[in-house]
Amino acid sequence: MATKETKQRGRPRSFDRETALEQAVRSFWEQGYEATSISDLTRTMGISAPSLYAAFGDKQALFREVVAEYGRLHGGFLDRAVAEEPTARRGVERALREAAAEYTLPGRPRGCLVISAAQNTAPASAEVADSLRAMRLANIGGIESRIRADVASGALPADTDAHALAHYVGSVIQGMSQQARDGADRTTLEAIAALAMKVWPDAP
Template structure:
């Protein structure tokens, strides 16, 4: 997992992977079938381990705002921890690749799409609970937070500190729209909804 995280899918050689795992190349292929399958399992391991804070935040926080803010703050805490393994292993993975590796790129894009769906579901729940204005565009807002996390990944890889990433979090949360007071119509008071139609 760490070799892939550090070097990327295409950058990680079979020799580097087998050295890290303490096995031979034939043993790697016997256990996993291919480098691609090993990478898929490494991504699963990441999501269940170092990247699990996102799912926990979405599952445990009682409000949509609390969940999204916790995801961002946990990202700011975890992303800069180790220079060579900075950021999220999934957010910026396999953005470009050789044509023969397109299935891997599509797999990782699917993981990112799954995260956006979790964000959108969280935000839609916030709308249903009256925490967000009814006209809030949950899809666009989910993509906004996804873009913030991807940007934080790149900046962590470029050396941004936890404090610097937390500054991004503070600005991002200022875009959170205020709920519309009951019985009012027209323009939402407070911040305009991200991607909203009002």
């Protein structure tokens, strides 16, 4: 393929797309999908509505980019922890510990965008709600697979209920996100995470 590197014709964009996208992440993260209006977005992104639509498409397309950007910058710790640690236990332990920190970092919205941004949506936003729900289910499925792998390898007892344990972890993480949104501080979330790990089965 030819590496085309010709200058882009026409009037250049007067704002930084990445910066604007980050502001959109913040708005959606704070207020959720439906409660964030185009008017909110144009204000926080510092651009006009036509510029927003030209650069990002409609609200739903912008939100799709926002979710991807959120995953890249903030939400990837769960996948990373589960993938990088040598056991399910250490992966989940690390993920919970990191969640306590991530969900309460000062200077940015609290909790998890994937968990909270598309709850209570009107039927018109069902597509968005379904996509985030699918991500949550995929996350729990990933934990469950990791647990099953450890059961198979003998790192976890043979009678471990992988389905229940994975959903328990998902439940705690989602609960921690809401606690963070309700004002719980990092210390409290870390205590929750530490308590939650007491459930983990001992290695056989």
